[in-house]
Amino acid sequence: MSRIHGFEVRLSLLTFALLLPACGAADDDTSDLARVLSDSPDDLERAETLAYLHLDERADTLLAGVDELWTERVVVDELGMSHTRLQQTVAGVPVFGGGAIVHTDALGAFDGMTDGLLRDLVVDTTPTLGEREAVALAVQNVGGWGSLSDEPRAELLALRHEGRDHLAYRVELRQMGHAREPSAPVVFVDAHGGEEIWRHEGLEHYALSTANRVTYDMNNGTDFGAAVVGDSSDATLLQTHDSVKHTLAVLSKKLYRSSYDGAGAVVHTYGHYGNAYVNAFWDSGASRLVIGDGGGQFGHFGVLDIVAHELGHAVTDHESNFTYYGEPGALDESSADIFAAFVSHHVQGDGGWVFDIGEDCWLPLDPSVALRYMSRPSDDGSSRDHYSTRYQGAADNGGVHFNSGIANHFFYLLSHGGQHHDPALRSGLVIDGIGIEDAHAIWYRALTVYMLPGTGFTKARLATEKAADDLFDASVVEQVEEAWYEVGVGGPP
Known part of the structure; x- marks a missing residue:
């Protein structure tokens, strides 16, 4: 429609x-x-x-x-x-x-x-600044035209930011090569005065060719135009290709969803990106998955849960489309981790690592070390796992990774049961746990029919309660309420 x-x-x-x-x-x-x-x-x-x-x-x-x-x-x-x-x-x-x-x-x-909805917007919708001028200003603010790898894209919109209403150009920029850390800054330029209002990062971090997926070899470069279709003799590219296959199978067989967009999109994956690049990311602007080889003590990032995490971002792009900043951005990261755990559960079984993210590539010689831990998020040294301790600064795009532990721990408790892993933060309740299948059914329904781009933690609780009420009985709704309360979101059941 x-x-x-x-x-x-x-x-x-x-x-x-x-x-x-x-x-x-x-x-x-x-x-x-x-x-x-x-x-x-x-x-x-x-x-x-x-x-x-x-x-x-x-x-x-x-x-x-x-x-x-x-x-x-x-x-x-x-x-x-x-x-x-x-x-x-x-x-x-x-x-x-x-x-x-x-x-x-x-x-x-x-x-x-x-x-x-945003009420009582007061904005003059006739711009005095042209789109080309706004793009030029945004480009200047991120390092100039020489820093870009692609043509900018801009759209005019009404923006409420920090209590003020603006007519603004949202300018998407891409800096994907030039021997630098890949970046896709999104810059908001005032359409009347020309000043930068706000900026955030647009990348959502983290013959092999079939009908539903193609895996390319970047040959340790950053020029996507020079990539070639990978060969099955390359073990790491083959692992990446299979990780995508398993993730698409879970989307299809368990969620009845045809690819990440629900419409059968082919997944284009680019492996061997950069020189010992220690990361992976979903590039939403180009609809592609990019995988680094790692380096030193870090392994290849084409492992199952990292790939599933990044394709989880692709799913949210086509559903709630969370703004990748602050609390909505943290929920975007949590959704990706939740999906990764769900995929791991179905593909690898219920071993001890289902609720750990990236244990196969993050210091792979020690499987007890992971990139993130849903069962004890703060153990990674940066994640918060209780709303009272949430990060409220501007770093990390407003805490998109730091605060993802709050919803991650909610999902773990709802699935597995128990209490907050930190005794000092426990509410006194003991959650029974409903299993990862039912917990994910609730999260996925909330994501697809009750969450919006600006959804934060409080509204995420309401969305999951409503989803639980749609799917299950009152006892499950109570478990959802208790799990959110245990991580400090909202009041007691």
Whole structure:
């Protein structure tokens, strides 16, 4: 669905009257909603129409201070519930991070709204600075045109940042070569004054050719155009290729999802990137997975859970699309780790390392050492695992890796049970644990139908509680509440 729904709230019923001439005012159980359910020939069109009818009926409370909305995507899930994801705009300009998801139950009744809308935006939507000027300023601020590996991309949007509203250009830049650490800075330039408002990092860290995946050999270079399809005689490229295969199989067989985008996208993976590059990352701007060889005491990064982690980022790009900064960015990292654990569980079994991330490449000679530990996140020396101890500075893109331990430990406790690993932070509750299968089902449903780009920890708790209520009984919802409380998010059950 990509139809534009720009509407004045109090006139929107006129729009629906044109769509549905048989419908009258909703004053009993057999009016608008029942007729739409019985008369519409297309499930997605019906769900979308119902979403806007529900919004119109509740406009005074749900849409106060909101100018326009348009439909981004409609999903009718396996429970028969529908979820209409909306993008907010003002005078036709997209609002960065502004959106909502309208939920209806299997009978078409309103089942709540996941609310990420920005109210009462005050912004002049006519730019005084041209796009080329904004791009030039952004490029200058990151080191000049010589530092770039690709052409910049820019879009005009409305931005609320640190309490102020701006018309801004969001400029995506790529610095993927030139013997430097790969980077994809995202720079927001004021469309009136030309000053930089904000910047964050856009890379989400972390013949071999088949129908669903291709693995390339970078030959330790950084020029993607020079890459060639890898050969199966290369053990590390073959391992990477197989890791992608196993991850895609879990997406297909366990989540009924065709590739990371849900539409069968081919996974393009680039191995042997750089010279002893100690990392891996999902490059969302080019939809490619990039794998380093490691070096010294660090092993090759094409191992299963690292690959699954990076493809987990690709999944979130097509679902909640978390802003990669602050709490939403930490949830993005947690989602990737949670997916990696789920893939490891299905491919490698329930050994002691399912809840450790990167143990096969991070000091591989000592399997007790991992990149991150979901069972005891702070043991890595940088992760926080309780909301009261969260990192609140600007480093690490606002703590996207540092604070990922909070949701990671929530997921571990929900899956495995027990108490917070640090006795000083325990609440006194003991979580029973529901198993990794059910815990992941809850997280995946929350990610795909209840989370938005700006979702933080408090709203993540609400999203997972709602997902648990959809899928299971009240006892499981209580386990979700207890696990979040144990990591300091929200109050007691």
